[in-house]
Amino acid sequence: EDQVTQSPEALRLQEGESSSLNCSYTVSGLRGLFWYRQDPGKGPEFLFTLYSAGEEKEKERLKATLTKKESFLHITAPKPEDSATYLCAASGNTGKLIFGQGTTLQVKP
Amino acid sequence: GAGVSQSPSNKVTEKGKDVELRCDPISGHTALYWYRQSLGQGLEFLIYFQGNSAPDKSGLPSDRFSAERTGGSVSTLTIQRTQQEDSAVYLCASSLNGAGSGNQPQHFGDGTRLSIL
Structure with a gap:
């Protein structure tokens, strides 16, 4: 069964503190791995x-970045305006987008 | 250069009433998708349109849910006899090509927040 898992569920960073978000996927015949940003009350915004x-x-x-099993979203020197939920999604042979549960990032000034 | 437009942005209705949610995709996008996002949950796929046809309706939760698309453009998602568990944000997305290619990004509207009292 196609599956996408994101970790951590939540991440708190100080402004300027770099980190990475993980997206592990199990998808038959990967056709694309997508990253989105979602702000409260808004729809997901396409990133990559x-x-x-x-x-x-x-x-x-x-x-x-992308490997055969996972993708990472690296955030360098984040700012408070980078605070959002980051969603990862993968599409495979079915063509359907399978979404992870998201990582909620909070960047404190 | 409009993006995906959804209306209404918020809808509050009583249990048992019917509701219609509208989606206006990006001009020229042939594929249109409906998702549901419940509080604290991921995006749940509902239905996919390629042109006016719906090759994949597998995500519709029950026969109370239906959708149509006309003119290869606007789509309407209808929920009949609403239940409290239908409360969620309903998101619409469109992409240049259909899910058959699977490699085109989907672009989302801001959703309709549906509350069933």
Whole structure:
């Protein structure tokens, strides 16, 4: 069964304290690994798509990486405005997006 | 350059009433998806449209739930005889190509927050 698991569930960082969020996936025939950011009361906002192991993508303080079993979202020197829930999703042979439960990040000034 | 638009943003209704939720996808996007997000839960897939057809309805929780899409654009999700367990945020997303490719990002609206009293 296709499955996506994110850890940790919640993460508290001080401003400037770098860290990583983990997304482990079990998907038959990975077609894409997606990262989203969701703010309270809003829909998920698309961040990155990764297609194959070894691929990396960057946007401002965020960098996403992909291996054959997991993806990491690295946050470098975070700011309070980076506080949000980060969602990981994978699509495989079914084409359907399977979402993880999310990691809620709080960055304190 | 509008994104995905959903209406209403909030809906409060009494148990047993019917509700209609609307989604206007990004122009040119052929695929449209409905999800449900309950408090503290992940996104639960409901239904997928490719054009006006729904190849995958596997996530609809019961026969009280139905959806349609017209003109390859606007979609309506209808919940009949609402129950308290239907309370959730209903999110709509669209993508350039369908789920058959599986490699196109989905772009989400801000959802309809549905509360059943």
